[in-house]
Amino acid sequence: MLKRTLIASLLLTGTALAQEGPLVITNAELHMTSEDGDVIENGQLVMRGGRIVAVGANVSQPSGATVIDAGGMPVTPGFFVPMSGIGLTEIGAVQEANDASTDNEALSAALDARDGYNEDTSVIDVTRAGGITRAYVTPDAGGTLFGGCGMVIAMERGPGSIMEGCIGQVATLGEGAARSAGGSRQAGIAMFRRALEDALLYDEDPEAYARSDHHNRLSVEDARGLAPAATGEQLLLVDVNGASDIRRVLSMKDEYELDLVIVGGAEAYRLAEDVADADVPVIINPIANLPSNFERMGSTMEAASRLADADVTVAFYDTGTGYTHNARLLPQLAGNAVASGMDHAEAMRAVTLGPATIFGVEDALGTLERGKLGDVVIWDGDPFEVTSRPLHVFIEGEEKSLENRQSKLAERYKDLGRGDRPFQYRNR
């Protein structure tokens, strides 16, 4: 997996100005205080300059610090959504407000989520109120094999929220690829290989590639877009679910030098050892248990737990409304994974350090360790419980508002009395 530098993660200037003085959270049940997922009861955490500067059971309190008493409640790293269309889809069924995918077959790998990103999307505030501080945002590989490259964002509106741009190419294999390749998996794989070969050719000699005029080749733009993934410099996130298809993808990882991530991975647990040996992380929907098609015949809610048991790096995402608008429900996914056999600390890792590691930002995010960015959430109960909510959300050491369009609407219509003025004048 790629490792990114800490310097690159400090791009959030302008949107999240770090708090001036130190901020101390006391009386906290601190989670993920190490890579091993350690929990410290009655701990303290100090943030300054946008980063965690001290954490533990006996931390000396700096003078002039703002103090927040967590009242014994859980304090966790901000949660990290590993797969979403946040900022690309304001409204799913409104074409003008949905830039997640294209029907234009002329371009695929060349697309860049940054070019479609709406930094003012209302989804950000809603998601942050759920305790999510980071997300990976990617185009969909809708009707094409490749969808373009995605990025890590901070859950904050504005131009500075893109933390790492164009760090992973997204692709679809299995049934999805068969559909876009003309009806067969063989065609999907053949096209996939040809695209990788084209990208490698481009990488070797861009000018020669541009001069060649072979039919059915990737366009110059797509070849350029795919080249970093084809050479293993960039992540390749492949949506694939069936055991047979996953086996084929793993073999291509070896054949080429792919920095592979499996997305979906409904049956990945059936070859968990192979996936672990190949050091391939899996971004999985832990509640998908329906045999809705043949490549998902083995879907089970225990899949995530079995992968984690085999030491596969796991992160959770949802494919329904939970993909973008309800990405805030990540804690519920984790809770259900626990109910299906996963260790609580392991599930905590899957919503924090797991995705940070997958996207190469584990030096900056994912645990409550000294030196990491101050993405911290104080909860009013077990974060995975459906009845728990965040009380305070910090991004890079600064407390963020939990207000959003939805909370404003609820406040506006809480009292349906006629009042002095129409609803449109209230709670503006």
Place this chain on the structure above:
Amino acid sequence: MTMRRLLMGIGLAGLAACGSGEDGRSAYPNPDPFPSTYEPYPSENMVIQGATILTGTGKRIENGSVLVLGGKIQAVGEAGELDVPRGFTVVDAEGKYVTPGIIDLHSHLGVYPSPSNASTSDGNEATSPNTAGVWAEHSIFPQDAGFGRALAGGITSLHIMPGSANLFGGRTVTVKNVPSRTVQGMKFPGAPYGIKMACGENPKRVYGSRGGPATRMGNFRGYRQAWIDAKAYKDEWDGYARSVEAGEGGKAPRRDLDKETLAGVLAGDIIVHMHCYRGDEMVQVLDMAEEFGYEVGTFHHAIEAYKVADILAENDVCAAVWADWWGFKLEAYDAVRENAALVANQPNGCVVIHSDDPNGVQRLNQEAAKAMADGRALGIDIAPEEAITWITANPAKAAGILDRTGTLESGKDADLVIWDQDPFSVYARPEKVFVDGALMFDREDETRQPVFDYELGQSALEDA
């Protein structure tokens, strides 16, 4: 609505109740040509002891007991209060929770089954804006593996509907979630029919380039003209029935399946379930119902119910909602997490939490829990014993089966769930699910877990 509720359980007989000829046969067409063949499976007489019971009537009983006799609930109360008759099996449920069986008011299981592909996509007869004459039961695939997953989530009854492409999507059907070879073998005996209608974006999107409706005003013309035609059709049949009753005979009117369903609504026999996101549209629909003398039972997907919660309550209409879905279309943009709580907080407010989803149906308890917690965050204090009614008694009322299920009360079907812990926890799972007293699902006993034909002999499932 009150009138219809009184007719609950005998709803099917409504159209045929009068107009019998001298031979006693109804002049009306047979209202039940696909009758239920559901029969409860064998059950033990038992007492479930020591659990926290959420009765579905708004009550909570600590250390309670439920007595089940002959597949019916015999008594519910504190453990010390009830005498356990000799010969009853004792089910120890200390530390566990017991609730009524969960009911999903908005299901497409069977009509959009697993496996999901064009061969099985049978939920929307999107060929005409008015397909009131199609019946969801004729699309249901009883081998849908989703029924089994829902059962493991505590679902004991499902109200299954056509989709929302059309102004009038067709008839709904209520089933017991007990696997069968046939849909008739699942049909909830005596449950009234419903009709699925749809407001807003879907019909105009589907028909905008196919002759309309292309606008919301076009939608309303479509509904109103259909009600006018249905009224004339009903009058024709009622006239014929009167003449048969008077011994005059005459020629039966020509049957029209679309109008027959709509006439059933006007007669008060068929419950209206209307997919409607926007509050302003709901209020217009209520005026239309007044115009034609019918009642709306439930607005489904009522994202903006909170904006008109007072009006819904005054009109005795339920709002069936998701806890937190939003943003997938413009009419779902103004969702608030407090929607259910704000509706429930009205005097006479009626909230149902529905799924519309083969995944969500497996965790309706979690959806209710979220909605309850969100209400609290806004200062609306809702207890678990009330929130449980959103997925038990209220959907039973909305589907017209509250006289049979939906609460733990003496005389009702023993449809109930034993949870391993508080069902409003994300970690809770049903341990045992009973339908009519029969143990249809047991988490600890594979022989009490259905495997549907489609799943049988698949190696992937053997790994699972």
